[in-house]
Amino acid sequence: MPEGHTLHRLAKVHQKHFAGAQVRVSSPQGKFADGAAMVDGRLFVKAEAWGKHLLHHYESGLVVHVHLGLYGSFSESEIPMGPPVGQVRMRMVGADFGTDLRGPTACEVLHTSELDAIADRLGPDPLRRNADSDRAWERIRKSRRPIGSLLMDQAVVAGVGNVYRAELLFRQRISPYRPGTAIERTVWDEMWADLVALMKVGLRRGKIVTVEREFDRGDPSYRKGRPRTYVYRRAGSPCRVCGSTILHADMEGRNLFWCPSCQAD
Incomplete structure (x- = not known):
């Protein structure tokens, strides 16, 4: 299972390539189709990590929450992206960067108010600023x-x-x-x-x-x-x-x- 530094590294990559731009989000596999539709074309505000949780914030106030679990992974691609390979839960396409998510334990859309429930059950993250x-x-x-x-x-x-x-x-x-x-x-x-x-x-x-x-x-x-x-x-x-x-x-x-x-x- 990826440890915390991996999620923070992913957050930095996604922040660099998606923040401040509209991102096309889809679910080639279909399991995240409804969630993808809720954020597709929305302005991507920021990416952050807390422990083993990756959070994508959109201007609508919605947040895509990803937990990679044992088998989840992101693969990166230049634009234009080719056809999806394997079971792609979520595809994100920006102006010059794309990524496919496969095999996560969790990939869901939350409201910002629901993030409190995640934060409340997590201890301090050594890689977050002001971790207590x-x-x-x-x-x-x-x-x-x-x-x-x-x-x-x-x-x-x-x-x-x-x-x-x-x-x-x-x-x-x-x-x-x-x-x-x-x-x-x-x-x-x-x-x-x-x-x-x-x-x-x-x-x-x-x-x-x-x-x-x-x-x-x-x-x-x-x-x-x-x-x-x-x-x-x-x-x-x-x-x-x-x-x-x-x-x-x-x-x-x-x-x-x-x-x-x-x-x-």
């Missing part, structure tokens, strides 16, 4: 759930996925099983600062980069074209820092990776 880390801290310090679970809870922190969760906890030398009640405020402040810095790198470079240069050696990345990681998808491999074997477990239905030595309780 205190909101996340208040939830964490009162919870006995493990910090590995809390970081993945979008109501606690919006935009963190499995990679950032695993790599952040390793970088901070924190066991994913440590309960929220055992996380000190100074520790949380350091975690938040590191998370903001990591996600800004992801936004700028278009990929997650977490490994410091001195440890960027040994085992290759977990997938071709991806940067190396400390622990994510490295179960059974030696830790880049101490040499211990990286472990894997299931935590609330998601894969968990950690070093038992560097991240001891």
Whole structure:
């Protein structure tokens, strides 16, 4: 599933190419036909992201809300665009840029007043201006759930996925099983600062980069074209820092990776 920096990157691209112009919106697949008709030809005001949610604002006060989920993706194209390929949920065509959306979990039209419901259920997004880390801290310090679970809870922190969760906890030398009640405020402040810095790198470079240069050696990345990681998808491999074997477990239905030595309780 794409993590928060991917949605913010998409928002920047869409803002650049569509903001201030009328955009043709259609649904070749047909599943978003009614919604597309509501915003087709309208002035595109702005694009923004909150966590894993992408929001397209139109002058009418309507907002197209997209959640990519596990399989959703946008593909970009020059104008004129060719015939749709595959199941295109939403096609957007501007003066010099077009994009097709395939496979999202959600693609719907909302009124601006309905956005409050989304905002109310999301925690602070490290990539949004004036994000209030205190909101996340208040939830964490009162919870006995493990910090590995809390970081993945979008109501606690919006935009963190499995990679950032695993790599952040390793970088901070924190066991994913440590309960929220055992996380000190100074520790949380350091975690938040590191998370903001990591996600800004992801936004700028278009990929997650977490490994410091001195440890960027040994085992290759977990997938071709991806940067190396400390622990994510490295179960059974030696830790880049101490040499211990990286472990894997299931935590609330998601894969968990950690070093038992560097991240001891």
